[in-house]
Amino acid sequence: MRHPIRVLCIGGHPADTFDSAGGTLAHHVQNGDEVTVVALTAGTRVHDVVISDALRFADRIPDAPDLTALMAERAQVKEEEVRRACAFLGITDVRFFGYDDAVLTLREELILRMASLIREVRPHVVVTHHPNELGEYGNHHAMTAQLVLNGIGAAHGVGMGDPNPPHRVAQVFFTTSALVMPSNVLSAPLHWYPDLIVDITDVVEAKVRALDAMRSQQYGGDYARKTIEVVDGGIGSAGGIAYGEGFVTYQPEVSRLFPVSDWLLQRAAESEADLMHRRTRIIASTLDLPD
Ligand SMILES: [Zn+2]
Structure with missing residues (x-):
């Protein structure tokens, strides 16, 4: 039995954490690990049915104080959705840093x-x-x-006014769901290759329900089903499973032996018919969601 570990997942926007790693995080919760998710920005300017969508077609944008109040109100709506979404995956430690997503730069603060x-x-x-x-x-x-990478480096040392001692992170995993298909010329040179695929087929329904909860950014219903089929289904297919989440490992894994998973051993030994049956299972697209 391995000791429980603590997993911290940090996303730029409110839904990013469970959108790209929610199935894997659900497994860690099931294993008794502590899971914390953090949304760095409130995500209202790029991901909100009122601010980022309806206001585009308004005659005039509200003055700064009114806009600030509206953004705070919409951020609250999104936070409640994220908490509900995370609950489907068993994640209860959900935090919001609430930064404005207008300009995000590498800054000391x-x-x-x-x-x-x-x-x-x-x-x-x-x-x-x-x-x-x-x-x-x-x-x-x-x-x-x-x-985050800079923060990990800074956390190696003491913090001014921070009572918590320095801490070293053992491993970092980069999510790959947004890399599956390059969407602009600058993204094309970054090869999409996950060196770890986590089989999330057993929790994919919970993940669809989590995305469906994000109605403020119009992720409900068919979008939730489709994105899981296309992205998680595509990543899963690369690993010979129905649904997967892909990651890139930051540091080389250290081991005494060659690490080969039960999944890969099974895949090497089974018939093509069994492999194709597992890969082509469709769950998300047929799942019933509330109106
Ligand atoms: Zn995002």
């Missing part, structure tokens, strides 16, 4: 906040976006990952 989060949560494993995602430029995900 945010790095130090990441470092104190890490000294407090003391994770063995950190999960975040890929630091080169979508060519890095103007990309909240890549910036979040770079802030």
Whole structure:
């Protein structure tokens, strides 16, 4: 029996953590591990049915005080959705840093906040976006990952005014769901290759329900079903399973023996018919969701 570990997953926007790693995080909760998820920004400017969508077609944008109030109100709606979404996956430690998502830069204040989060949560494993995602430029995900990596470095030392002692993270996993298909020219040179695929087939229904909860960003219903089929189904297919989440390991794994998983041993030994049957199972697209 391995000792329980602490897993900290940090996403740029409210839904990023469970969208890209929710199935894997659900497994860790089931295993008795401590899972903490953090959304760095409120995500209202890029991911909200009112702010980022309806206001585009308004005659005039509300003045700054009114807009600030509206953004705070919508951020609250999104936080409640995220808590509900995470509950489907068994995740209860859900945190919001609430930064504005207008401009996200590599700045000291945010790095130090990441470092104190890490000294407090003391994770063995950190999960975040890929630091080169979508060519890095103007990309909240890549910036979040770079802030996290800097924060991990800063957490190696003491923090001014931070009562928690320094902490070292054992391993970092970068999520790959946003890399499956390059969506602009800058993202094309980053090869999509997960060196770890986690089989999430047993919890895929919970993950669809989690995405479905994000109605504020229009992820409900068919979008939830389709994105799971396309992204998690695509990653799963690469690993010979129905649904998977892909990760890139930051540091080389250290081992006494060659690590070969039961999944790969089974795949090597089974018939093609069994492999194809497992790969082509369709769950998410037929799942019933509330209106
Ligand atoms: Zn995002």
